[in-house]
Amino acid sequence: MTESPVLMTVDHRGIATATLNRPALGNAYNGEMLDALIGAIPKLTADPAIRGLVIRGAGKNFQAGADINWLNAAAAAAPEQAFASSLQTTRAMQLLNEFPKPSFALIHGACFGGGTGIACCVDVALASTKASFGISEVRVGVSPTPISTHMVNAMGLRHARRYAITGERFGPEEAMRIGLVHEVHAPEAIEARLEEIISAMLLSSPAAIAVTKTSLLESNGLTLSAHQVTQLTNESWMVRAGAEGKEGLAAFREKRKPSWA
Numbered sequence: 001m002t003e004s005p006v007l008m009t010v011d012h013r014g015i016a017t018a019t020l021n022r023p024a025l026g027n028a029y030n031g032e033m034l035d036a037l038i039g040a041i042p043k044l045t046a047d048p049a050i051r052g053l054v055i056r057g058a059g060k061n062f063q064a065g066a067d068i069n070w071l072n073a074a075a076a077a078a079p080e081q082a083f084a085s086s087l088q089t090t091r092a093m094q095l096l097n098e099f100p101k102p103s104f105a106l107i108h109g110a111c112f113g114g115g116t117g118i119a120c121c122v123d124v125a126l127a128s129t130k131a132s133f134g135i136s137e138v139r140v141g142v143s144p145t146p147i148s149t150h151m152v153n154a155m156g157l158r159h160a161r162r163y164a165i166t167g168e169r170f171g172p173e174e175a176m177r178i179g180l181v182h183e184v185h186a187p188e189a190i191e192a193r194l195e196e197i198i199s200a201m202l203l204s205s206p207a208a209i210a211v212t213k214t215s216l217l218e219s220n221g222l223t224l225s226a227h228q229v230t231q232l233t234n235e236s237w238m239v240r241a242g243a244e245g246k247e248g249l250a251a252f253r254e255k256r257k258p259s260w261a
Contacts, residue, residue: 141248
């Protein structure tokens with residue numbers, strides 16, 4: 001039996017941990033991983049015993065973006081299925097961003113594409129000194145529109161524009177400088193720092209936290225309407241299905257430069 005792409009555990013304090021579990025592929029996301037997150041987050045929201053959510057990656061990396069085979073299939077799919085694939089990404093990020101309980105990301109190794117989206121959507125993002133970041137979708141002819149609003153919310157427009165347009169890779173100190181992560185720690189110290197922050201959070205009222213988090217998002221226009229979800233999803237699949245999207249994915253698959261490079 002294939003192991004779940006997301007492993008869920010809950011400790012005695014009510015802290016849930018979602019471990020992205022495709023380590024052989026750098027925890028690259030596909031439809032199954034996205035569906036697992038989409039199914040889990042509402043259940044965690046509805047359970048009063050859950051006090052928070054930690055997202056981490058199995059193996060050497062946190063989350064290395066989208067599974068190239070899943071992207072290739074989505075690019076070749078009929079419009080209805082292509083839209084549905086992009087909607088999975090948009091919806092998973094929306095649910096994480098609007099999750100009314102405290103959320104944390106523990107980032108090590110590669111954090112690319114959708115991995116940076118997760119970092120933008122959680123309340124507290126901690127990075128290892130060994131982490132590496134990149135918003136690299138444009139390098140393969142696709143657009144990070146499912147995470148675009150969250151990038152601007154976390155990093156500000158100037159930094160989001162730079163890194164989402166250039167596709168440059170950058171280190172954890174730069175990620176902290178631009179607001180993508182909150183703190184950077186040595187690998188041997190990061191777990192203890194996470195526990196310190198969670199312990200501090202547990203001193204706070206769950207109801208007050210939920211109202212505070214929802215208020216911060218809604219009063220600043222940082223939640224997505226149904227129209228916005230549809231718009232972001234359409235932008236995503238249409239770029240991927242276009243000529244440059246297909247060329248970029250083919251170049252990546254064939255380990256060559258795309259025609260525009």
